[in-house]
Amino acid sequence: MTNLIIKWYRSNKRDLPWRKTKNPYCIWVSEIILQQTQIKTGIKYYKKFLKKFPNISSLANSKEEDVLKIWQGLGYYNRAINMLYTAKTIAQNYNNNFPLCYDELIKLKGIGEYTAAAISSICYDEKKAVVDGNVYRFLSRYYNIDTPINTSLGKRQFQNIADKLIPKTGCGEYNQAIMDFGSLNCKKNNPTCITCPIKRTCKAFKLGNVQQLPVKKPKKNIKTRYLNYLFINQKKQCIIQQRNSKDIWNKLYELPLIETDCKITFNQLKSHIITKQFKILNINFQCQFNHILSHQRLIISFWDIKINNINAKKNSKKILIKDINKYPLPKPIEKYFHKEHLII
Numbered sequence: 001m002t003n004l005i006i007k008w009y010r011s012n013k014r015d016l017p018w019r020k021t022k023n024p025y026c027i028w029v030s031e032i033i034l035q036q037t038q039i040k041t042g043i044k045y046y047k048k049f050l051k052k053f054p055n056i057s058s059l060a061n062s063k064e065e066d067v068l069k070i071w072q073g074l075g076y077y078n079r080a081i082n083m084l085y086t087a088k089t090i091a092q093n094y095n096n097n098f099p100l101c102y103d104e105l106i107k108l109k110g111i112g113e114y115t116a117a118a119i120s121s122i123c124y125d126e127k128k129a130v131v132d133g134n135v136y137r138f139l140s141r142y143y144n145i146d147t148p149i150n151t152s153l154g155k156r157q158f159q160n161i162a163d164k165l166i167p168k169t170g171c172g173e174y175n176q177a178i179m180d181f182g183s184l185n186c187k188k189n190n191p192t193c194i195t196c197p198i199k200r201t202c203k204a205f206k207l208g209n210v211q212q213l214p215v216k217k218p219k220k221n222i223k224t225r226y227l228n229y230l231f232i233n234q235k236k237q238c239i240i241q242q243r244n245s246k247d248i249w250n251k252l253y254e255l256p257l258i259e260t261d262c263k264i265t266f267n268q269l270k271s272h273i274i275t276k277q278f279k280i281l282n283i284n285f286q287c288q289f290n291h292i293l294s295h296q297r298l299i300i301s302f303w304d305i306k307i308n309n310i311n312a313k314k315n316s317k318k319i320l321i322k323d324i325n326k327y328p329l330p331k332p333i334e335k336y337f338h339k340e341h342l343i344i
């Protein structure tokens with residue numbers, strides 16, 4: 001089966017920019033970006049990232065805010081923060097050279113089993129099998145395994161199978177082949193079983209179970225949160241603040257926020273923002289967005305608040321509204337400024 005998958009890959013592989021290199025820095029950047037990101041979006045961000053930070057030292061010497069600005073819109077911002085931390089570690093402890101094996105790579109922040117296996121196999125041909133979502137789907141169907149793939153038992157079981165399948169040499173090519181095969185041939189919807197080169201040995205195909213696999217344990221309830229953003233402004237200036245919480249959008253900039261347990265009215269909002277700092281001249285509800293994350297549903301309201309005198313508190317900044325784009329922003333905040341024509 002492995003030989004057939006490699007043969008399939010050689011004639012069907014996608015032409016992707018990170019396939020043209022074995023530079024571990026570039027492979028690392030591509031692998032981190034591609035976690036939770038579609039290929040098409042990934043290509044755009046990969047090119048943008050490497051243009052701004054072409055090597056470890058340029059990334060290690062950059063400011064966190066600049067890295068987040070490049071990452072803006074990709075989500076899961078801790079990935080970018082961890083990359084900067086790891087680049088600094090490699091610059092200091094490894095003289096700007098990427099570690100040369102899986103056991104060293106896995107010690108770095110933000111590099112887990114999957115990423116260490118991908119970098120070490122692709123760049124150094126180390127015999128380490130990768131298991132991503134595509135590999136889980138393919139293996140569960142090929143062997144007709146219904147262990148939920150998002151449990152520790154499932155993860156161990158599929159990793160063991162992948163470890164047994166990987167050949168002694170050509171490990172990087174094999175890993176990329178099995179991921180591409182899962183992504184393009186053994187697809188989530190409408191897999192191309194009829195023309196599949198390994199259908200004769202595929203158990204799920206024989207048993208008619210293809211659409212039932214892989215099995216996932218249902219997620220816990222998705223939490224709903226109510227965020228009220230205050231666009232506190234006067235004379236072309238407004239107040240922003242940096243998030244400092246690990247839950248979402250860590251280190252990104254947002255408007256002053258009031259989080260509530262449910263949707264609130266105009267009067268309830270007013271009672272939340274009684275302040276001696278400035279005199280409120282006018283409050284207007286502006287718009288509401290629903291923003292869905294993998295584990296949370298955000299109901300986000302924006303309120304326009306005109307005040308008499310703008311003064312930023314500790315932990316916040318007074319900025320010119322037109323400069324908002326200089327800061328890394330969560331998607332809904334960027335969308336709000338565009339929608340209200342506050343920036344072009």
Ligand code: SF4
Binds near residue numbers: 186202210
């Ligand atoms: S026969 Fe269908 S289910 Fe089996 S490996 Fe091929 S594409 Fe996947």
